[in-house]
Amino acid sequence: MPSAVSSSRGSSAALRLGRFAVMGTVAVLILIAGVRASWGTAHYVMLTKGREQGAVTVESCGEQTCTGAYTPVSPGSQPRAEVVLENNAAVAKGRTYTVVMKPSGTEAVRSGPAGILYAWVPLGGALMLASVVVAGGLLRTRPAWVMGLSGVALVTAAFLVV
CATH class of the missing domain: 2.40.50 (OB fold (Dihydrolipoamide Acetyltransferase, E2P))
Incomplete structure (x- = not known):
């Protein structure tokens, strides 16, 4: 017969796994939306041949x-x-x-550097938003900082070049 302690450990692990799956899915969907929003313009600018x-x-x-x-x-x-x-x-x-x-x-x-950076601004915003999900929902602070700072760098570079 299972004890209350082992039952509580099992449900705790299931909740952690569920949170990881849901938050991971949300973060991936945010990033996919950012790429899709950016690619609508970026493919014209980057694939000019x-x-x-x-x-x-x-x-x-x-x-x-x-x-x-x-x-x-x-x-x-x-x-x-x-x-x-x-x-x-x-x-x-x-x-x-x-x-x-x-x-x-x-x-x-x-076109040019200004056009490329401006086209990828939605991805920069998505990176910043997904970093909050990764830090808060997945408890992965280092990847969250990398994602967030990458988004800030992209948006700032676009602002300075455009």
Whole structure:
């Protein structure tokens, strides 16, 4: 007949295992969401082979987007009178930005180091959020510090470069 002590040890181990599984799943889901949110833009910027590359001189900006003339740099790319660029804090009217065109032909994404870092900002946020889950739910402080500081470094680098 099992004693109360061995029964309590078994349930305690089961609870620890359950917490580890749930918190591990939450942390992984947060990171997957960060990668997925980043990859939507990052693949245009990082995998530029065969894509149209050029520069956009911003002529006007609305709340969500800026527009301007596209000047091609890559062979086979055609100039366009107006392309759309996402309006963020780093886009200013009258400035010229290097871009990669999306396959639709009217949308452009910033390229170069600034574009790459800006595209991965959602992953930086996910790393910071997941670090809290790893530290609090999994009780793994060293990996949590590495994840959190990596996220802070990514977001800070993007802020400084953009």
